[in-house]
Each structure stands twice: as C-alpha cells, then as structure tokens.
Amino acid sequence: MVNPMRLIVGLSGASGIIYGIRMLEVMHDLKIETDLVMTGMAEKMVEIETSRSVEQVRDFATRCHDxxxxxxxxxxxxxxTMGMVVLPCSMKTLAGIACGFADNLLLRAADCTLKERRPLILVPRETPLNxxxxxxxxxxxESGVTILPAAPGFYHRPETIDDLVDHIVGKTLDVFGVDHHLYHRWRQDF
Ligand SMILES: Cc1cc2nc3c(=O)[nH]c(=O)nc-3n(C[C@H](O)[C@H](O)[C@H](O)COP(=O)(O)O)c2cc1C
Incomplete structure (x- = not known):
C-alpha cells in the first residue's frame, strides 16, 4: 500500500453525484485520507440529486480544496498520494483531462497524477456516447487511465440503490487495492 494513505477525490457535474459522496464516506470509515475538489456543477448536482448539503458532503473529506x-x-x-479518482466524471471534465487543458484545480490535479504516473480512475456517466x-x-x-463506467452489475442481486452505488465504489477501491466488503464477489464464498 502506498504511503501516505491519501487519495484525491474529484467530483464533477455529471449525474450520479451519489457515487462520489459514497466514496468519501467509505474512505472516511476506512480511515484513508481524502483531498476533495468539487466543480461548481458537482455542487449543483448535490443540490439537484440528493437531500444533503454541500457542507455535509465536504464534512466527509479530510481536506477540501477550492x-x-x-x-x-x-x-x-x-x-x-495513492492517486486520484473522479466520480462521477462528466464528459467535459473527461475531455479536459484527455487534452491536458487544466483550467481548474480538478483538471490540474488529474494532470499531475498522470505526469507522476500515479493511478487515475475516471468514472464517466453519460449515455449514449458520441x-x-x-x-x-x-x-x-492509452495514457494509463482506468475508465470505470458508472455501470453497476446485477449478478450480486442488488436490492437497493445503495447496493448499486456500492458496487461501483467497490470496483473503484479494487483498482487501488483497498480491502472492502462493499459488494459480494462472484462465487467467492470461501
Ligand atoms: C441535471 C443535469 C445532469 C447532467 N448529467 C450529466 C451527465 O450525466 N454526464 C455529463 O457528462 N454531463 C452532465 N451534465 C452536464 C454537465 O453538468 C456540464 O457539461 C458541465 O459543464 C460539467 O462541468 P464540470 O465537468 O466542470 O463539472 C448534466 C447537467 C445537469 C444540469
């Protein structure tokens, strides 16, 4: 495990802001430090899609950055850091990272993560895709980024929206090698 146990978490303005919030909550519970950076539209999505305030979301993070x-x-x-995850990742933020157009801190942090060859995971949410x-x-x-679409599986028989969210958050943690029990692994009852 990389020392220090510290992950940059970027939240952008795609639908599915609940994925990012849950990631922060899980990292908080696992006692892994998080550096949170949210775009303006991510803050708007908290308002649109959840009953939480932006302040409540920020409270899960170890440090918040403008x-x-x-x-x-x-x-x-x-x-x-251990690397960075952007979840959810809007198509605009994804495009900015793809062409190195770092005109906000989230994009710059992703740029730095890439240049330092640390893991960068993007969880895009859009459909259909052009x-x-x-x-x-x-x-x-091709630049080594993990594209982990916000497309939860159903083989673990999810019963709630939280189960679906946890599948994606769990798959993201798998990339970083972080132990968790967020979803039931296929045929691994041993
Ligand atoms: C209700 C709503 C839902 C949206 N959902 C998505 C989405 O799922 N994926 C996406 O790429 N953009 C989505 N957008 C558009 C982005 O918010 C917009 O492109 C914005 O510029 C993204 O900025 P950011 O990447 O800096 O957060 C949505 C916008 C609104 C208002």
Missing part, C-alpha cells in the same frame, strides 16, 4: 485555487497542494505533483467522447476515453486509456 476548484479555482491553483496555489493548492493538489496543483503540484510533489504532493504524494464518437468524440469515445475517442477521448481511448486517449485516456
């Missing part, structure tokens, strides 16, 4: 503050530690590759979006995903995958 998305317009390029003097933040997140703007430097010298800030050591050719530009698909090509951006290929560019990112």
């Amino acid at each position: 998305n317009s503050d390029f003097t933040s530690v997140l703007a430097s590759g010298g800030y050591r 050719l530009i979006q698909l090509k951006n995903m290929v560019t990112l995958a």
